[in-house]
Each structure stands twice: as structure tokens, then as C-alpha cells.
Amino acid sequence: MNVYCLKFPETNYYYIGSTTKDPMERFMVHRKSCFSKKPANPKLASVWKKHGDPELIVMGTYQNEMDLIDAEQFYINVSIEDPDCLNLNPVAGRPPSNKGKKHSSETKAKIAVAHTGKKLSLEHRANLASAKANPIIAVDPQKNETIYSSASECARLNDFSQGIISYLIRFGKPAVKGKTKGWSFRTVNNNE
DSSP states (O other): OEEEEEEOTTSOOEEEEEESSOHHHHHHHHHHHHTSSSOSOHHHHHHHHHHOOOEEEEEEEOSSHHHHHHHHHHHHHHHTTSTTBOOOOSSTTSOOOOTTOOOOHHHHHHHHHHHTTOOOOHHHHHHHHHHHOOOEEEEOTTOOEEEESOHHHHHHHHTOOHHHHHHHHHHTOOBOSSTTBTOEEEEOOTTO
16 A cells, blocks of 8 residues: 655656555556546646656555555645645545536536426435535534534634545544644434
């Protein structure tokens, strides 16, 4: 299990990733995606097509997946604000997402036209409502617990990164640095 960097020669561009498989196998998956019609990471694809194959640098080898994701997250935290960093997602171990991106007015109009006249079943509407209800419990460094309706509400009210909150929920351990140092987060179970 390795954390790796794809470094493009004669440029400052780079991408950080992790893999539980052979790094060269992961390199080939990135390459295939970059030359497909819909690349998973358009920034990476654009640089790859312009500058050719990057150098594959193994930055560390780890014995378990939790240490692997922690290490990748560390490198991403250090690099994500760098304009030469080609990572799209600030959270390690997750594929890129469109969450938080805004659609243009033209795209919104097309979506509205496509959905005009569609009726959602009661079951579908109930599923949509329950998907939005993901309350969490935030425990501050003084062990005070606060319930929030969602990770995004907690992030907004405390000026935290929603991605970091989700990461900490997923691994069930408190933050060790940054604004969330000493904080822990968990989802609210039905029996709480």
C-alpha cells in the first residue's frame, strides 16, 4: 500500500494519490482515464495530454489502509491550495465530486426543462428526505456534545471544513491538528 505522486517533468504540476495495489497498475488506470472521453479528473487529463507521461514517485509504503489514508490526507492538506496541485478532492480516499460546484444559468435551464412534468413517487420523495437527514454529534475538546442536523451545518457554524468532518466521522478518531484539533464527530444513531 503506497502513497504516490505523479510529477510532470519540466513543469511544477503534480498529483497525489494512494493505492492498495501496485503503483504502476494505478498509474495505468489514471492514464486510461485521462485519455477517455470523460476523464475522472479533467485538470490531470489536460496536463497529461499537454506534457506527456508523468514520473511516478512512491512517497511512502504503509501496512494498513487507515495509515495509508492518513498519510495521503497529510500530503493533500499540505498541497491542496497550491495551484500546481492537480488533486480535485481535498479528502483522501474519495473520488472527485461535483458537490459544491455551481451550475451555470444555461445548465440550470437545461436541467429544469429535462425535469418538467416528471412526477416523483412517494417512495422516491421519502428516500430524498431521509438522505438529507444525516444528523451528527460534535464533541469539542472539553467533551461538550452538540447535535447538528448535518456535517455541512456543523462546518458552517464552526468554520470547519466539511471534508475534514466527514473524514473524521469515517475513521472515528479525533482531529490532531488544525481548527478541529481535539474535536471528534460521529453520526447520530437511531437509538440516540
